[in-house]
Amino acid sequence: MSIDALQGDQRLPLYQRLADVLRQEIIRGERRPGDRLPSENVLARDYGIAPGTTRKALAELVHDGILERLQGRGTFVRRPSFDRSLFRFFRLRTKAGNDIIPDSQIRSRSIRRMPSEVAQKLQQPAGCDGIRMIRIRMLEDVALLHEEIWLPLAPFTAFLELGIDEVGPLLYPIYDTQCGQIVARADELLTVEQAKGQPARLLHIGAGAPLVCIERLACGLDGMPIEWRRSRGAAEHFQYQIEIR
Amino acid sequence: MSIDALQGDQRLPLYQRLADVLRQEIIRGERRPGDRLPSENVLARDYGIAPGTTRKALAELVHDGILERLQGRGTFVRRPSFDRSLFRFFRLRTKAGNDIIPDSQIRSRSIRRMPSEVAQKLQQPAGCDGIRMIRIRMLEDVALLHEEIWLPLAPFTAFLELGIDEVGPLLYPIYDTQCGQIVARADELLTVEQAKGQPARLLHIGAGAPLVCIERLACGLDGMPIEWRRSRGAAEHFQYQIEIR
DNA sequence: CTTATCTAGTTCTATATAGAACCTAAGGAG
DNA sequence: CTCCTTAGGTTCTATATAGAACTAGATAAG
Numbered sequence: 243m244s245i246d247a248l249q250g251d252q253r254l255p256l257y258q259r260l261a262d263v264l265r266q267e268i269i270r271g272e273r274r275p276g277d278r279l280p281s282e283n284v285l286a287r288d289y290g291i292a293p294g295t296t297r298k299a300l301a302e303l304v305h306d307g308i309l310e311r312l313q314g315r316g317t318f319v320r321r322p323s324f325d326r327s328l329f330r331f332f333r334l335r336t337k338a339g340n341d342i343i344p345d346s347q348i349r350s351r352s353i354r355r356m357p358s359e360v361a362q363k364l365q366q367p368a369g370c371d372g373i374r375m376i377r378i379r380m381l382e383d384v385a386l387l388h389e390e391i392w393l394p395l396a397p398f399t400a401f402l403e404l405g406i407d408e409v410g411p412l413l414y415p416i417y418d419t420q421c422g423q424i425v426a427r428a429d430e431l432l433t434v435e436q437a438k439g440q441p442a443r444l445l446h447i448g449a450g451a452p453l454v455c456i457e458r459l460a461c462g463l464d465g466m467p468i469e470w471r472r473s474r475g476a477a478e479h480f481q482y483q484i485e486i487r
Numbered sequence: 488m489s490i491d492a493l494q495g496d497q498r499l500p501l502y503q504r505l506a507d508v509l510r511q512e513i514i515r516g517e518r519r520p521g522d523r524l525p526s527e528n529v530l531a532r533d534y535g536i537a538p539g540t541t542r543k544a545l546a547e548l549v550h551d552g553i554l555e556r557l558q559g560r561g562t563f564v565r566r567p568s569f570d571r572s573l574f575r576f577f578r579l580r581t582k583a584g585n586d587i588i589p590d591s592q593i594r595s596r597s598i599r600r601m602p603s604e605v606a607q608k609l610q611q612p613a614g615c616d617g618i619r620m621i622r623i624r625m626l627e628d629v630a631l632l633h634e635e636i637w638l639p640l641a642p643f644t645a646f647l648e649l650g651i652d653e654v655g656p657l658l659y660p661i662y663d664t665q666c667g668q669i670v671a672r673a674d675e676l677l678t679v680e681q682a683k684g685q686p687a688r689l690l691h692i693g694a695g696a697p698l699v700c701i702e703r704l705a706c707g708l709d710g711m712p713i714e715w716r717r718s719r720g721a722a723e724h725f726q727y728q729i730e731i732r
Numbered sequence: 733c734t735t736a737t738c739t740a741g742t743t744c745t746a747t748a749t750a751g752a753a754c755c756t757a758a759g760g761a762g
Numbered sequence: 763c764t765c766c767t768t769a770g771g772t773t774c775t776a777t778a779t780a781g782a783a784c785t786a787g788a789t790a791a792g
Contacts, residue, residue: 255775281742292777297743305550307732313743314784427732434679434697434722452679452697452722477679477697484729487552487672500745526772537747542773558773559754737790744783753774761766 248289256291260299268308268319269464271422275321279309282317307426308463322426344379344386346411349444351375351402353395360392363459364467371395373402378444379411386479388441391471397421413469414460423468428460432482441474452477493534501536505544513553513564514709516667520566524554527562552671553708567671589624589631591656594689596620596647598640605637608704609712616640618647623689624656631724633686636716642666658714659705668713673705677727686719697722 248259267273279285282300286293300317303309310320356364356372366372372392379387391413393401400420409416417423437451447453454477460469493504512518524530527545531538545562548554555565601609601617611617617637624632636658638646645665654661662668682696692698699722705714 257775283742294778295776298775311743312785314741314786316742316785427730430729430731432677432727432729433725434699436697452681454679480678482677482727484675484677485672486675502745528772539748540746543745556773557755559756559771561755561772733792735790735792737788739788740786742783742785745781747779747781749777751775751777753772755772756770757768758770759766759768762764 257295257298260289260296261302264303265308273319275319277319279317322424344381347378348406348409349376349378351406356392360470363470364394366394373398385445387473387475388444389471389473393469397423424462425460425468426463428458431457434477445476447476454480502540502543505534505541506547509548510553518564520564522564524562589626592623593651593654594621594623596651601637605715608715609639611639618643630690632718632720633689634716634718638714642668669707670705670713671708673703676702679722690721692721699725
């Protein structure tokens with residue numbers, strides 16, 4: 243931590259280089275969510291730059307959603323509360339309960355050869371094995387969502403140790419605590435298809451009825467894919483809400 | 488423009504008050520998209536504050552997407568290129584042409600009593616009149632999208648002066664230039680329903696086939712609703728893509 | 733033990749200043 | 763006329779500094 247711990251592309255501005263260094267430390271897991279960072283004055287002294295410059299670096303990371311600053315308390319690595327956001331956009335149409343996270347039931351979990359499409363999305367070599375789960379999400383004993391979930395083997399062997407009953411309705415906190423994988427963002431692709439096969443059967447839906455299908459690729463802080471899943475539910479039960487700017 | 492032109496909630500920080508003043512000037516239309524703002528030094532002199540403080544105010548407005556700063560050139564009111572973003576999320580599944588804006592054909596335009604649901608969304612008094620359009624969007628002579636569009640009468644009388652053939656595929660630029668209404672953001676609600684009635688007929692779709700239905704409320708810089716529309720298209724042709732963070 | 737006060741540490745606001753990097757337009761050289 | 767240089771204006775980076783606002787913990791008073 244001397245004056246020139248800020249190498250990386252000497253032509254980039256100082257605050258940018260400091261932001262990159264801190265971002266990398268967080269991505270590599272050297273600073274975990276909830277950790278407190280050194281104060282802006284300490285950072286300035288350690289790296290031999292002006293306090294205002296560290297402020298600018300920290301502000302950038304706050305803007306990226308990686309850090310959180312609390313006046314009088316300090317600067318902290320942000321804890322991404324993410325599992326809830328699925329239902330921020332994709333919610334049940336029943337107006338009764340808002341933002342209810344349905345119960346979930348894992349129907350199967352096994353190691354299988356990945357379909358080439360999934361392997362590609364997860365950036366794994368073609369034909370390698372992965373973890374596959376089938377999960378049903380239900381509300382008041384009515385099956386609403388059929389999910390097929392794929393995980394790469396390498397970081398998730400610890401996940402296989404857990405009993406299938408110990409897994410609650412939220413997967414991402416488990417990925418974090420058990421496997422050190424933090425989901426920071428995701429891409430979703432929504433389409434409509436006709437019910438058939440296993441999903442139709444498990445959802446008790448007649449073949450040919452419209453299904454909403456959401457494919458999601460969840461990625462970590464470094465942008466690398468962590469999990470791929472495909473969720474299907476009867477179209478009549480769902481709505482998708484979003485704000486554009 | 489003296490030292491204390493920055494009234495508004497005296498306890499708020501200076502940069503916040505300056506940002507509010509500039510934001511209001513833009514909302515009120517005193518500064519139009521594309522206009523150039525005074526330089527940060529001039530602003531500082533005019534309002535009697537330090538240049539660094541004006542920088543912070545301008546940075547906030549840049550972050551909000553209202554301003555745009557170009558090194559060496561100046562600070563400009565951002566031109567919201569918005570019509571394109573419909574198809575950034577909601578795109579045709581044909582992989583051939585990316586980001587093609589389909590041709591459009593306005594089938595009808597008239598003044599009608601607003602349905603109570605629409606009036607409520609547009610924050611108009613119940614039972615008042617509005618402008619209603621039916622538009623078909625097509626690609627290579629195939630009808631893809633059926634749109635029902637509602638506008639409040641008051642700001643859009645100038646829009647009625649235009650010949651129905653003069654209206655191109657992009658409405659929002661016309662709202663801007665002809666009626667002074669700038670669309671800055673929108674909320675969309677996506678559901679799936681079964682085809683019936685006029686939409687089914689105009690789209691040449693059999694009754695009962697699944698339709699994707701997107702209801703959109705477009706709002707101005709001040710957050711007030713400007714336009715409400717409902718777009719429907721055959722479910723098999725569309726996909727909706729989004730990034731969550 | 734409870735409550736109030738003080739203190740050290742933190743972020744936030746605001747000022748002042750200097751030079752670098754970049755753009756535009758005007759003027760001069762060929 | 764064309765191309766190059768120059769000058770002035772702009773944003774961007776970086777430094778330095780002072781006090782306000784807020785928090786948490788230690789200390790003192792009751």
